[in-house]
Amino acid sequence: MKHILFVASESLPFVKTGGLADVVGSLPQALSSNYRVSVFLPLYSSVIPKLKDAKAVVSFQISTPCIHQPATILKQTHDGIDYYFLQHQGYFERDGYYGYPDDGERFAFFNLACATFIEKVNLSVDIIHSHDWHAGMMPLLSRVVFKHHPNHKNIKHVFTIHNLAYQGQFPLSVAKDCLGLSDHIINDGSIRFDDGVNFLKSAIVYAHKITTVSPSYAQEILGVAFGERLHEVLRLRQYDLYGILNGIDTTFWNPSEDPFIPYHFDSETLDNKIKNKLALQKKLGLKSSENTLLLGVVSRLTWQKGIHLILDQMADIMGLDVQLVVLGSGEAHLEHGFRHMVEKYYGRLAYVAGYNEPLAHEIYAGCDLLLMPSLFEPCGLSQMIAMRYGTLPLVREVGGLKDSVLPYNSSDQSGTGFSFKDFSISDLYHVLRMAVYLYYHYPSEFEQVQRNAMNEDFSWALSSVQYAKVYDSL
Ligand code: ADP
DSSP states (O other), X not given: OXXXXXXXXXXXXXXXXXXXXXXXXXXHHHHTTTSEEXXXXXXXXXXXXXXXXXXXXXXXXXXXXXXXXXXXXXXXXXXXXXXXXXXXXXXXXXXXSSOOTTHHHHHHHHHHHHHHHHHHSOOXXXXXXXXXXXXXXXXXXXXXXXXXXXXXXXXXXXXXXXOTTOOOEEEHHIIIIISOOOHHHHXXXXXXXXXXXXXXXXXHHHOSEEEXXXXXXXHHTTSTTTSTTOHHXXXXXXXXXXXXXXOOOTTTSOTTXXXXXXXXXXXXXXXXXXXXXXXXXXXXXXXXXXXXXXXXXXXXXXXXXXHHHHHHTHHXXXXXXXXXXXXXXXXXXXXXXXXXXXXXXXXXXXXXXXXXXXXXXXXXXXXXXEEEOOSXXXXXXXXXXXXXXXXEEEEESSHHHHHHOOBOBTTTTBOSBEEESSSOXXXXXXXXXXXXXXXXXXXXXXXXXXXXXXXXXXXXXXXHXXXXXXXXXX
């Protein structure tokens, strides 16, 4: 069996800030019948209480011009997968995960420690599958800096871009002093960007194969509009670039067994879904009304997610016979906008700030529509989760939203949601009005679309076969 080592900054069930953690948490299981998969992660403070019988495997010293630090690797097996945690109190045992002034140094250390771990402990790794910028230096370190070591010599590298907008850009001193890279590598154009170093660019240049999380996003990032200034580098690698749609963990996200929701249901018992709506309305102080269409948003509140389209259109949206529940935090002006709107639409609009897993499940279970008007969306998981719970996604036709939501077609009642093309308030509103009209005037058709959505297969089964093809091509 080939041994694949995932290197990432997040993975469920240990640490999650976004979809990356869902993917790194689920894909190893989906691959485990054909591959041995292990996962390498930082040991953040929040992870420590979740480790049960983790054992130290090895300790060593990392020494570069500016880093002289010890590293210890702990191992914990969970559901048959080996997890290796990089322990370093100063770098990782903090309140948050990212956004510190020394992120360049912290993640330079993370990549160096992983490469050194492979050198010190013979795990017979065949493929390193690194994820996002945090692990973006792995292909370069393994293929260039550690290439003569027998444990590294034959390793092939796959790199997955979960979101091209986050690239890990740092001053050149991170490359020179923290990573200890030679002037030759620094100056050959492979990792430099705006006179700094770019971890994501480095991975695009040095990985054998690159994947991203939906076929549409794989195409979109080759152009100026979505390429985040790396489109030309990506075009040079386009024949090694694959778009593979993410799956979701259909055991965790299962309305017929979900422990977080008050009433279980499936596509044949949608009446119980309405009970979840009533429970949610009660919990959040919304007017109790089983027949009122309930809109939901479960999202990071950032410009990427098109949240301001909803805020800017609020008067028109609330002019329809709907209620709205929003869960998420992020940019201050968006949080402030929703707080303000709650006062205005008291009893019809609820806003809960923060990250709240149980409430997210209750929203997916209790709502009728989920709004996701993203400016760009590499894959998106919320729309797939929503569909599994019979909550129809209303999305912009972009990236993975386009690849996972089939727009409603009145002629044959096909479709799994609603979509619009242009990133504009009027297009969003136009489609929302159509969905609301369908809900109130053609409830049996609306239910048919709910059943279509719930019967879609969003498990990892299909996607893991495509990852296997990439691995086997190496
Ligand atoms: P991204 O990774 O860009 O944030 P995705 O749609 O790919 O967006 O993944 C978002 C994941 O995070 C989903 O599982 C969603 O349910 C979850 N999520 C987002 N915001 C919250 C929140 N405030 N509370 C709980 N879960 C959330």
